[in-house]
Amino acid sequence: MQTAAMSDAETMERLRRIGWRGDALPGDGRRLARVVAQHRAGYELHDGASLFGAQPDGRFLKRGLDPSERPVVGDFVEVENGAPPHIVQVRPRRTVLSRAAAGERYERQLIATNIDYVLVLTGLDGDFNPSRIERYLSLIEDSGAQPVVLLSKLDTRDDADELIAELRERLPPATPIHPLNGKDPASATVLAPYLKPGDSAVLVGSSGAGKSTLTNTLLGTAKMATAAVRSRDSRGRHTTTHRALLSLPSGGCLIDTPGMRELKLTGEENLDLFADIEALADQCRFADCGHGSEPGCAVQIALDNGDLTPDRWRNYLKLHDEREEQAATLEARLRRQRGGRPIDRPHSPRGQRERD
Numbered sequence: 001m002q003t004a005a006m007s008d009a010e011t012m013e014r015l016r017r018i019g020w021r022g023d024a025l026p027g028d029g030r031r032l033a034r035v036v037a038q039h040r041a042g043y044e045l046h047d048g049a050s051l052f053g054a055q056p057d058g059r060f061l062k063r064g065l066d067p068s069e070r071p072v073v074g075d076f077v078e079v080e081n082g083a084p085p086h087i088v089q090v091r092p093r094r095t096v097l098s099r100a101a102a103g104e105r106y107e108r109q110l111i112a113t114n115i116d117y118v119l120v121l122t123g124l125d126g127d128f129n130p131s132r133i134e135r136y137l138s139l140i141e142d143s144g145a146q147p148v149v150l151l152s153k154l155d156t157r158d159d160a161d162e163l164i165a166e167l168r169e170r171l172p173p174a175t176p177i178h179p180l181n182g183k184d185p186a187s188a189t190v191l192a193p194y195l196k197p198g199d200s201a202v203l204v205g206s207s208g209a210g211k212s213t214l215t216n217t218l219l220g221t222a223k224m225a226t227a228a229v230r231s232r233d234s235r236g237r238h239t240t241t242h243r244a245l246l247s248l249p250s251g252g253c254l255i256d257t258p259g260m261r262e263l264k265l266t267g268e269e270n271l272d273l274f275a276d277i278e279a280l281a282d283q284c285r286f287a288d289c290g291h292g293s294e295p296g297c298a299v300q301i302a303l304d305n306g307d308l309t310p311d312r313w314r315n316y317l318k319l320h321d322e323r324e325e326q327a328a329t330l331e332a333r334l335r336r337q338r339g340g341r342p343i344d345r346p347h348s349p350r351g352q353r354e355r356d
């Protein structure tokens with residue numbers, strides 16, 4: 001009995017280092033593992049001790065199954081031993097990062113699950129772009145994961161304080177913002193609260209922002225290839241060799257999948273960060289106000305009296321247009337697929353026309 005209890009405790013300890021927070025281990029000779037990658041040929045799993053390949057059970061392959069029920073990166077799954085091992089069950093997810101996707105019908109595509117913190121990394125160099133950070137935040141909203149904004153390359157800029165202050169003004173007050181030097185271990189210690197045992201984090205941001213550099217600093221070794229940034233556009237080359245799950249010395253883990261790195265807006269993200277502007281637009285005299293020269297336009301009034309800054313309005317329009325464009329592309333594609341019949345559009349933020 002004693003040995004069995006010991007080995008359960010050890011198993012639990014190992015699983016905790018790859019982000020497991022539950023307490024019940026599966027019986028029936030099954031074991032628990034985490035999905036770290038998905039290939040055409042099957043899944044790559046990690047059980048806290050080693051990586052191994054696995055196939056999904058037949059029921060996951062059934063046609064018509066809601067794709068969100070299939071195992072995805074980040075999932076904790078129960079595995080039955082065999083040659084090869086089989087995934088027989090997906091454990092309940094604590095968070096779900098997803099994006100809109102075009103398929104046979106309009107649906108969400110899962111990017112990763114059981115992520116506690118999304119570390120949104122932006123360089124304080126030419127890469128610095130507050131609107132892009134806002135767009136990342138809108139993607140993370142409703143996922144259950146907490147966004148954390150990281151500003152790298154603090155050491156390269158004398159006027160960083162101004163940029164940071166500007167950003168603090170724009171972002172929701174609860175969003176943590178940490179300026180840092182990704183090459184300096186002392187500077188990266190601000191991340192400790194997000195990388196405790198049982199925590200899962202992902203690092204997202206444009207190429208060259210410093211993801212590999214920061215990851216190496218957190219790992220305490222130079223395991224990932226980093227490339228010199230071309231000075232003209234601050235972009236690095238895509239040199240990261242793919243490793244999906246990294247256990248950090250601090251006890252937490254970092255999930256690093258190509259899908260996460262390519263996190264993009266797709267047309268269904270909500271615009272809650274601009275809820276104040278949406279509320280303003282609802283007050284325009286005309287339900288279909290274009291917010292140009294219409295009489296009684298609440299947006300123009302707010303712009304005139306300074307309640308709304310031109311910058312924020314521009315950002316809103318940019319995000320809005322991007323979203324509309326993506327939704328339209330998606331709609332056109334879906335319409336082609338179903339032979340020209342119109343479909344229900346994803347919810348549009350410009351609902352004024354429906355107002356009476």
Ligand SMILES: Nc1nc2c(ncn2[C@@H]2O[C@H](COP(=O)(O)OP(=O)(O)OP(=O)(O)O)[C@@H](O)[C@H]2O)c(=O)[nH]1
Pocket residue numbers: 152153154155156180181182183205206207208209210211212213214225226227228229236237238239240
């Ligand atoms: N001075 C300074 N340079 C940094 C910092 N973080 C990253 N760099 C440099 O920026 C360049 C790009 O960093 P990477 O870590 O390769 O960027 P990445 O986000 O992983 O890029 P991809 O692999 O293309 O996605 C490298 O030359 C780093 O040395 C920092 O905080 N300060």
Ligand SMILES: [Zn+2]
Pocket residue numbers: 281284285289290291292294296297298299300
């Ligand atoms: Zn208006």
